Amino acid sequence: MTARYSALTILREGLGGHKGWPQAWRKAKPKPAYDFVIIGGGGHGLATAYYLAKNHARNRVCVIEKGWLGGGNTGRNTTIVRSNYFYPESVALYDLALRLYEGLSRDFNFNVMLSQRGILNISHTPAQLEIAARVANAMQLNGVDAEFWGPDEIRKRLPLMTQSLDSRYLPNGGVWQPRGGTARHDAVAWGYARAADRLGVDIVENCEATGFLMQNGACVGVETAHGEIRAEAVGVAVAGHSSQLMAKADVKLPIHSYALQAMVSEPVKPCLDIVLLHLGTGVYASQSDKGEIVFGGGLDRIPSYGQRGNPPVQEIVVSGLLDMFPAFGQLKLMRQWGGIVDVVPDSSPIIGPAPKQGIFLNCGWGTGGFKAIPAGGTLLAHLMATGSHHPISRPFDLDRFAAGRLIDEAAGSGIAH
16 A cells, blocks of 8 residues: 555445455566566565566566466465574575565555564574574574574563473574564565566466466576466576476476464464574474464475374474463464475575576575575576576475585574474
């Protein structure tokens, strides 16, 4: 919502069925040809289209989405943003995303509801404490805000967290990043869609990519439910379905897809004013603006494309939350959901050209895709527009698996992969 709408206008539209609002983005129909086609209308795909137009003045761009915008992982996550990773390559990537998040609402003239309430990664064993100290030191060396907290600071900030010396997961320290926090997932998708549309990008929903148009071994477009669309280059940003889609081009990716589920409690008064990730339980939690406790945990280790929950995993995640916050045991669970995540061996993304000429990849984000949306879009746009890597994306090329240059961020991701 922009400033031109008065309170009276908003009230009138709310009571009158929203008939006077202009469309946030055009319901475009695909043209026969574009400079670039982006497959995937989630955050990364929309951001790629936006940055192609904004940073590279390339607006003959089409985003195709088989469902509705943000209906995949962009709308099915716990909205956490952070850059508290270990390796310099990862810190550069995720802090680029966080810096861009900090300016999105201003750039879009649309509130993405970024709340930099801070994020705390808590340890509870001596080994985890050592890793926490190393991560804090690495972040500081890499120029990112980080503090190392002891148990006294944690107890002071989180009085509801278990204090019993008999607790299995008694906190003994943690890494605090003040700039971390949350953003509103649908607002991020809508903000990028509005901004890309205003720069001339065509956004086509309910348009599934069914294959790739190949000519002399190179990709020259896509086959879709609406017919063929020709393009100089095709970007693929479809998260957990990346391996399925790329199989249509006879490309096998080092990806396994799993369901990652999350849950929301009934709303309560403010009681958790930071984002929390517990290394012992694998559970992460925050409190929404509406008062709900939003939380999730580790992956369901059965490969799946089902966007739904699994009772055994739900039990593990809820048990972990209650080990951390016994008082939450009285809350009612309101709803749960699942997203399909694309996990690679080193828990770091794949950004770069595919083995087939003319196709560029943005995938492998695992459980960390939402926090990286602005960076993923910026870097894929640079690749497609220039044909070469940005310095930040180069370490994440697919060739790292053949060369053995892995960036193992299983600890930095904070989730049991």
